[in-house]
Amino acid sequence: MRTSEEIYHRVRWDPRFDPARFVLGIALRGRPPKRVPLASFVPGGEIPWHRIVFVEADGELVWDRATGVDRIDSSDAGRVLDPRRLRAPFFTAKAPYAWDGLAWSPVRSIHDGHYGDSRLRVLTWNVLWDRYDRDRIDTASRRPRLVSELERAEADVIALQEVEGTLLKLLLAAPWIRSNYVVSEVSDRSIDVNGLLLLSRVPVRESGFHALGSHKGVVAFVVETAAGPVTIATTHLTSDHHAQGPALRDTELAALNDGLSDVDIPVVLLGDFNDGTALPADTLHLTDVWTETHGVDDQTPTFDPVGNPLAAVSSLTGRPSRLDRVLTRSLRPVHASLLRAPVSDHYGVEAELLVGKDDSAVLDSPATTRTAVAWLSPVDQPVVDSLRRSHDP
Known part of the structure; x- marks a missing residue:
């Protein structure tokens, strides 16, 4: 009979096993x-x-x-059915959780079939933790309003940063989350380490985590969309509040590039990159959805000390900046917009991506490498008409 240590390392490193489907019994x-x-x-x-x-x-x-009993080699339990997409050693396998009617329990399998249609709606939001300026940011009233805003957004996948244990409890207790979403974390203690949380109503095949530093990391799901598996990940890079902020971000981006380059399916990376330049997308060789849908000259801020009083509290410079991004590989951006509800120092960024076959509602003509796509509401039409008139001969 092998030792528990031998069994652990066998499951952890043998590619034939899925660590996320194993549970240890700890004596108390x-x-x-x-x-x-x-x-x-x-x-x-x-x-x-x-x-x-x-x-x-x-x-x-x-x-x-x-x-x-030692049947790990003779049993089919815990065996990988499909090759893992979030591979070791970069990603450590984690168990995603779903509400089973009584408790949040590890997900052992997904429903058969694919989810939804050709569109995937994602949302990222830095929700402002309560570690600093507690007496100035009205957390007690902000958090319930944030949960309501998330529910109204009806995103297929939600990526949150700066989540704390008290907010996690509030989210996990919400009926709309319990009935529709799989979550990446249910432990107060674990969420307080890096503040990253993923929620998906798209079936989750696997989950993974990689530490970028003592309090920085990336959390990822592989979800089963209408067109097949897609990796969706969230991260939160070091800010300029740290003396070595820019240098640490360079290191974190380099690590992310190495890890995501090994993922052989479409990728969506969402989060707070704490960098107002094009560096994150360029370094990671990913497409910035906002730039694709609004153009390279549009630098609409997601962190705006001028227009958002909560951002003014924590800003070092008072300058607006686009820190929060949706980056993608192998998926076509369709739409991107901001959620400006005053529930955080950041605005939320929501995006719609085409994951299935093209349809006529996306473009009137075939897309090219220089195509930028934007969806305009009726209130924007006067602006469009004015621009057209200004260019008429």
Whole structure:
């Protein structure tokens, strides 16, 4: 019989196993063992190896200290059905969670078939944590309004940054999230480390995490869209509040580029890049959805100390900047807009991407590498008419 340490490393590094589908039983004094996702276990951390008393995969017991059971090689439980897209060593497998009617439980499988139509609607929002300027940002009233804004957005995938344990509890208790979304994290303690959270109503095939620093990282889902799997990830890079902010961002972007270059399916990367230049998209060889849909000259800020009082509280320079971005590879941008509700120091950025076959509603003529696509509301029509008249001969 192998040791618990040997079983852990076998599952963690053998590509034939999916770590996200394994659970460790941790012995507790005077109580039944606690079930902990294998992907959340930290070797050499607070829990010693001898306290692991059993290992389950897909609900099946595959290793048990007390009885000597060791069936990890003879059982099909926990075996990879499809090759992982979020590969080690860059990504560490994590368990996504869904509400089962009683609790948030690890997702073991997805529904058969594909989700939705040819459009994928995504939303990213830095939601302003309560670590600084607590007496000036009215967090108690902001958070419920934020949850309402997220519900109204009806995005297929939501990426949040600066999430704290109290906000996580509020989100996980929301009926609309419980009934429709899979989430990347349910632990207060874990969310407080980097503040990153993904929510998806598109079926989630796998989840992964990579640490970019002590409090920085990237959280990713592989979701099953109408056209097949797509990787959707969120990150939050170091700001200029840190003395070495620009240099650290360069290092973080380089790491992201290395990790995402190994992903062989379409990619959507959302988050707060803390950089108002085109550097993130250029370094990562990704398309900036806002630039594609609004043009290179449009620098509409997502962090605006002039127009947003919450941004004025934390701004170092008072300058508006476009810090929050939706970047993509191999998907066509259709639309991008801001959510300007005064619930954070950042505005939310929502985008619509074409993931299936082209349709006539997207373009009147075939797209080229120089095509910029923008959807205009009726209130914009007078502006369009004026521009047309100014260019008439």
